[in-house]
Amino acid sequence: MFYSIRSKLMISFLGVSLLVGAVSLIVGGQLIYDSVVSEVSNRVRQDLNVARLLYDKKGEDIRKALETFSMGNDVESSLFMEEESPIKERLEQVADRLGLDFAGIVRPDRSVICRVGSHPAPGNTPPTENSAVIAALKQKKPVAGTILLEASALRAESPDLVRRARMETTPPVKSAFPAAEGETAGLGIAAAVPVMHSGTVKGVVYGGILINRETTIVDTIAETVFQNEEYQGRSVGTATIFLKDFRVATTVRRQDGERAVGTVASEEVVRRVLEDGEKWIDRAIVVDDWYITAYEPILDIFGQRVGMLYVGILEAQYADVRRTALMVFTGITLAGVGVALLVGWLLSDRIVRPINRLIQASVNVSEGNLSPDIGPVSKSDFGVLQKKFQEMMTALQQREERQKEESETRLIQSQKQASVGRLAAGVAHEINNPLTAVLTYTHLTLRRNDLPETVRADLENVSIQTERVRKIVKGLLDFARQTRPETETIHLNELVEDCVRLMENQALVRGVSLEFSGKADLPEVTVDRNQIQSVIINMMINALDATQADGSITVSTDMSLSESPGVEISVADTGCGIAATDMERLFDPFFTTKEVGKGTGLGLSVSAGIIERHGGSITVRSTVGAGSIFTVWLPVQNNASMTPAPAGKREQ
Amino acid sequence: MHVLIVDDDPMVAESCRRILGTEAIRVTVAGNAAEAKAALASDDSFDLMLTDIKMPKSDGFQLVEMVRKKHPDLRILIMTGYLTPETTRRGRTIGAYGFVEKPFTPDELIAAVHNARK
Numbered sequence: 001m002f003y004s005i006r007s008k009l010m011i012s013f014l015g016v017s018l019l020v021g022a023v024s025l026i027v028g029g030q031l032i033y034d035s036v037v038s039e040v041s042n043r044v045r046q047d048l049n050v051a052r053l054l055y056d057k058k059g060e061d062i063r064k065a066l067e068t069f070s071m072g073n074d075v076e077s078s079l080f081m082e083e084e085s086p087i088k089e090r091l092e093q094v095a096d097r098l099g100l101d102f103a104g105i106v107r108p109d110r111s112v113i114c115r116v117g118s119h120p121a122p123g124n125t126p127p128t129e130n131s132a133v134i135a136a137l138k139q140k141k142p143v144a145g146t147i148l149l150e151a152s153a154l155r156a157e158s159p160d161l162v163r164r165a166r167m168e169t170t171p172p173v174k175s176a177f178p179a180a181e182g183e184t185a186g187l188g189i190a191a192a193v194p195v196m197h198s199g200t201v202k203g204v205v206y207g208g209i210l211i212n213r214e215t216t217i218v219d220t221i222a223e224t225v226f227q228n229e230e231y232q233g234r235s236v237g238t239a240t241i242f243l244k245d246f247r248v249a250t251t252v253r254r255q256d257g258e259r260a261v262g263t264v265a266s267e268e269v270v271r272r273v274l275e276d277g278e279k280w281i282d283r284a285i286v287v288d289d290w291y292i293t294a295y296e297p298i299l300d301i302f303g304q305r306v307g308m309l310y311v312g313i314l315e316a317q318y319a320d321v322r323r324t325a326l327m328v329f330t331g332i333t334l335a336g337v338g339v340a341l342l343v344g345w346l347l348s349d350r351i352v353r354p355i356n357r358l359i360q361a362s363v364n365v366s367e368g369n370l371s372p373d374i375g376p377v378s379k380s381d382f383g384v385l386q387k388k389f390q391e392m393m394t395a396l397q398q399r400e401e402r403q404k405e406e407s408e409t410r411l412i413q414s415q416k417q418a419s420v421g422r423l424a425a426g427v428a429h430e431i432n433n434p435l436t437a438v439l440t441y442t443h444l445t446l447r448r449n450d451l452p453e454t455v456r457a458d459l460e461n462v463s464i465q466t467e468r469v470r471k472i473v474k475g476l477l478d479f480a481r482q483t484r485p486e487t488e489t490i491h492l493n494e495l496v497e498d499c500v501r502l503m504e505n506q507a508l509v510r511g512v513s514l515e516f517s518g519k520a521d522l523p524e525v526t527v528d529r530n531q532i533q534s535v536i537i538n539m540m541i542n543a544l545d546a547t548q549a550d551g552s553i554t555v556s557t558d559m560s561l562s563e564s565p566g567v568e569i570s571v572a573d574t575g576c577g578i579a580a581t582d583m584e585r586l587f588d589p590f591f592t593t594k595e596v597g598k599g600t601g602l603g604l605s606v607s608a609g610i611i612e613r614h615g616g617s618i619t620v621r622s623t624v625g626a627g628s629i630f631t632v633w634l635p636v637q638n639n640a641s642m643t644p645a646p647a648g649k650r651e652q
Numbered sequence: 653m654h655v656l657i658v659d660d661d662p663m664v665a666e667s668c669r670r671i672l673g674t675e676a677i678r679v680t681v682a683g684n685a686a687e688a689k690a691a692l693a694s695d696d697s698f699d700l701m702l703t704d705i706k707m708p709k710s711d712g713f714q715l716v717e718m719v720r721k722k723h724p725d726l727r728i729l730i731m732t733g734y735l736t737p738e739t740t741r742r743g744r745t746i747g748a749y750g751f752v753e754k755p756f757t758p759d760e761l762i763a764a765v766h767n768a769r770k
Contacts, residue, residue, distance in 0.1 A: 425734055429706065431734030434754035435659045439666035443758045444674070468754055477734060 005355070006348035013344035021333025029328055032320045038294045040313055041281050048279075048294035049312045051221045051239055054340065055189075055298075058217060062098055062207055063144035063191035069194045070205040078105065078113060079203040081193060088114040095207060099216065101164075101188075102157040103207030104632035105195075106133060111425030113203065115157070129153035133206045135301050136192035140201055145192035145301040145412050147208065148243075153208070154186050161186065165212040167248070167262040185242040187211040187298075211241050213247040213261060221311065222251045229318045241298070245270045248642075252287050252312075260287045260542035264338060265295075265308065273297050274307050280346055290315040306308035306424055358389060370397045413587065413608070420605075424476035431473055438466050440651060475602045485613055492525050492557055492567055495516035499536040501542070501557055514540075517556045522567055523636045527614055532634075535607040539571040539630045542603065545594055545629065546575030561614050565636045566616070570629055586620060654678045654695075655768060658688040659731065664754070668698035669725065672756040672765065678693065685710035685718075688723055694722060702729045702752065705739070713746060720747040727768050 044505045069091070078087040095103040095116045104115040110127040118339035130153060134634035135143040154161040165186035176651045190208025194201045200542065209544045211217065218239045221625040222228070228238025240250035245265045252260045272280045273295045280295040354375055363373035370393055375385045446456065481524065500516045507514035536555075543553045549575040560566035578586065578593075587608045592601035604618075611618050655677055659665045665681040672679050680695070682688035684707055692698060701719060705712035716728055730743045733754040740751060752764045 007687075429733045432754040433664050436733075437663040437667045438753050440671055441756050444670060447674075466755075 004352075006345075006352050009342060009351070010344040011347040013340035017334070017336040017340035018341070021336055025326060025329040025333060026165045029322060029326045032316070032325045037283070037292060038319045040318060041294075044292055044294040045281055046309060047237070047277075047313075048227045048281075048296060048309065050225050050294065051309055051311050055220050055241070056223060057216065058209065059146070059189045059191060062189065062209070063101065063142055063193065065094055065533055066103075066193045066205050066207055067099050067142055070195050070201055075105065075205060076195055076197060076202065079107065086117075091205075092116050096236050098207065099209065101161060101210040101214075102130075102190075104128060104157075105203055105205050107203050108137060108201050109642060110134075110137075116207075126156045128206070129156055130190065130206055130208070131194070132190040132192035132208065132301060133204050134593055136194045136204050136206070138199060140192065140194055140196070143301055145189070145299050147188045147190045147300055148304075148306045149210065150189050151185055162212050164210060165214065165248075167246075183581055184212070185243065187241065187248055189217075203587060207241060212243070216258070216382045217241065218249045218251050221643040226313075230414060234289075234314060234316075234593040236314050236317065238291065238310075238312050238314070240286075240308075240310040240312075245274060248307075251303040254287060263287055265310075269293075269295055269308075272460065274305055284312070286310075286312055290319070292318070302398075316625055318521070323409060334650075354386060355384055357398060358386065361389065365393070365396070370400060389459040391625060410612075416588065421480035423479070424480040428473045428477045428480070435466065435470060435473070438462070439470070445641060451549055466533060475606075479602045479606045479609075485531055485610070487526045487528055489526045490526050490529055492569065496555060496557055496643040497528060498539065501531055502537065507553065510544060510547075512544060512547050513552040515552065515554050517554070519556070519558045522559065523565070524636050525567055526634060527634060528610075531610045532614070533612050534568060535632065536571070538603040538607050539632070542630070543571050543573035543575065543628070546577075547573045548575070551575060551627075560633055566633050567636060568631050568633050570631045572627065572629040574627040575628055578620065579624055583620070583622070587618075653699050654680065654692055654697045655765065656680050656682060656688060656698050656701040658682045658685070658701065658707075658712070660684055660704065660707045664704070664731075668761065674758070675762055675765075677765065684708065685712075685715040688715060689718070692719065692726075698723075698726055700727050700765065702728065702731050702765075705730060705732050713742060716743070716748055717746045729764060729768055730753050 021443065053479055072090070074087050074090065089116060091103055091105065094100070100116065102116060105113040106128050108134060110129075112126075112128060129150065131147045131149075132143050132145070149157075149161075149165070151162060151165070154165055154328045164214055166184045188208045188210050190203050190206060192206035195205060196278065197205040203637070209217075218241060220239055221239035222235065225239070226235065229236040235251060235253075238252045240247050242265060247261050247263050249267070250259055251262055254260045254263075259388070266284055269280050269284055272278055274297060277297050278291065282293065284290075284293045286293060292315050293310060293312035295308050295310045297305040298309050300306045314378070357373070357375045361374045366370035372393070374389060376384055377390075379381050390531060442459055445451070446459050446463065496518065497516060500514060504514060540553065540555065548554060553574075554570075556572070558568045558569050560568050582591075582593060585607050588601075591605075608618055611632055617633050619631050619633070620628060621631075655668075655672055657665050657668045657679055659668070659681075660682070660683055661680075666746070669679040669681060680691055680698070682691050686709070688703070692701075703712045703715055707715075712715070712730060712732075716730070719726060719728065723753070727749040729750050729752055730748045730749070731741060731752045731754060735751055740764045743751060749768050750764065752761060756764075
């Protein structure tokens with residue numbers, strides 16, 4: 001089945017369309033996706049820069065506010081006072097305005113003068129461990145930026161902050177940042193402004209924000225950058241601030257809708273950003289979903305990498321773009337496959353249908369139908385085959401008709417011969433008995449010496465005519481006998497030459513010239529010598545009877561020109577010729593054009609029987625008034641000796 | 653010389669008697685096989701038998717076969733109006749001496765009979 005033209009065509013079409021479809025699916029899908037990803041990556045890179053600006057601005061804002069605050073006279077004077085009011089009140093106003101989580105004024109030895117928040121009396125509060133303060137004291141100038149707040153530092157500022165900073169890592173992992181059990185460090189944005197007096201630092205005003213669980217910064221980033229864009233109910237853009245490798249402030253939501261603080265960044269990102277200090281812009285899994293992400297390290301005021309800033313865009317919408325594109329491509333491919341199958345089917349049908357019809361026609365031909373229907377002739381090159389097939393059919397039909405005619409003719413001929421033979425045998429047998437009596441009494445009477453002359457003359461006439469009857473009957477019997485040829489292999493020329501010699505005298509008497517021209521190197525033939533001789537002589541007698549004095553008879557032999565190997569004997573005369581009406585009766589028994597008594601009308605029919613039993617044929621060409629040519633064809637490979645005689649084999 | 657003629661056609665038998673009579677040959681005529689057998693049984697002076705083939709009841713071939721068994725020395729000529737190769741072949745197989753084709757002239761019959769006697 002897979003070897004049929006149809007399946008080959010269909011498989012080819014299918015293969016090509018599938019291949020093209022699959023390639024365009026893969027390549028096209030990838031191209032679209034790559035371009036989207038690169039587009040989005042660029043956007044995320046820019047978004048990260050914006051986020052960085054927003055993040056940095058926060059520290060600067062605090063610094064500016066604290067600088068303004070520290071310029072007040074009450075700040076410097078408060079440094080030398082034991083009680084904290086009223087400066088604390090003003091500091092609390094500033095902290096409120098800026099949303100600071102911690103703020104305070106300390107002496108150069110970091111002992112606290114006043115502090116925002118619910119603390120015990122100033123004397124009981126521990127000195128600050130705030131690294132911004134340490135940096136400001138050391139550098140003697142305002143400092144702003146990211147700071148890392150150890151749990152102890154947080155506790156020093158406010159016990160509330162320790163609680164806020166503390167978060168469970170989910171799933172619990174060993175953080176890159178060590179912390180005491182049950183405690184978590186904090187990430188802060190802080191500023192510290194030294195209060196200078198005649199070149200020496202008299203104190204420091206500081207304040208800052210604890211980023212842990214802080215929402216305003218990340219929300220501001222997300223709002224500014226992504227304008228709260230949503231896709232299928234989820235925020236498209238996300239922003240996160242990491243302390244070391246875990247999220248301390250984020251807009252990323254867990255499945256339960258809670259902010260995903262306490263979760264951890266992927267190892268790859270951590271390695272690249274925290275360990276190597278490089279930017280990361282690529283796809284990454286954030287909590288549960290794929291995002292196109294940008295990470296960069298956050299440095300603290302000492303230049304140490306203490307965290308990461310992240311923005312990311314939900315990949316789902318772009319993946320959906322890709323999925324949609326892939327579906328469209330798949331649809332196109334399937335449609336192409338469908339079209340290919342349809343075209344392949346129609347095309348193969350066009351090709352296969354006439355072939356099948358030809359095959360069916362061949363089957364019909366072999367079953368005997370020589371005019372099978374092969375359908376309309378195609379205009380393509382296949383039409384040539386169809387035309388040739390039709391031509392072949394026509395030729396076959398003609399040949400069959402010809403053969404049918406020939407065999408019908410032959411059948412009629414042999415039936416005729418057979419019935420005539422039976423009739424002749426029966427009649428001859430019955431006639432011979434009375435004929436015997438007539439001959440006997442005539443001859444015995446003629447022996448008498450006392451017969452009157454007139455009686456003797458009459459009796460002699462009776463005797464002659466009875467002999468005639470005897471000859472006719474013998475001719476009939478010869479015809480009816482139709483014996484099998486008793487064959488021998490002979491040189492045809494020798495046989496024909498013998499016949500010519502036998503007839504030379506008769507021709508001479510009639511004044512007809514008799515010539516023989518034998519073709520040299522004729523193949524030998526296997527024939528019944530006597531029968532063939534009688535055929536040749538019969539033809540020569542006929543020729544002599546038809547030819548006037550001064551006419552001529554030419555006997556010749558030749559190689560056969562017909563398709564099977566054979567030899568020909570021709571007897572051509574310049575006699576009266578044969579009328580067209582006589583032609584078809586020429587080989588009928590008892591048909592003769594000779595005068596009464598000259599011929600029995602059996603010669604040619606007997607000859608035809610003999611030649612037929614030799615597997616040969618007799619043909620005649622004749623022009624009335626110009627002469628006739630009788631040609632006997634005999635096969636060289638004799639396979640005719642076994643042909644049974646149609647009328648000759650009979651019992652008694 | 654004594655010749656037995658067997659033929660169901662009395663004119664043929666009579667013709668033979670007349671022809672052979674001119675040669676002073678003694679002729680006995682039988683009209684069928686049974687008569688021929690009876691004649692041969694009652695008289696052992698026959699030198700030759702001439703028999704037709706196509707006869708009612710027992711035909712010439714059967715007669716020849718039977719006669720050859722009982723009278724192996726008797727020569728037999730077969731007379732027929734229709735001499736085919738099959739006839740001659742079968743005749744020779746069953747022991748016929750020769751054949752005479754009907755119709756014949758007196759001279760032809762006489763020659764055949766003399767030939768058979770030699």
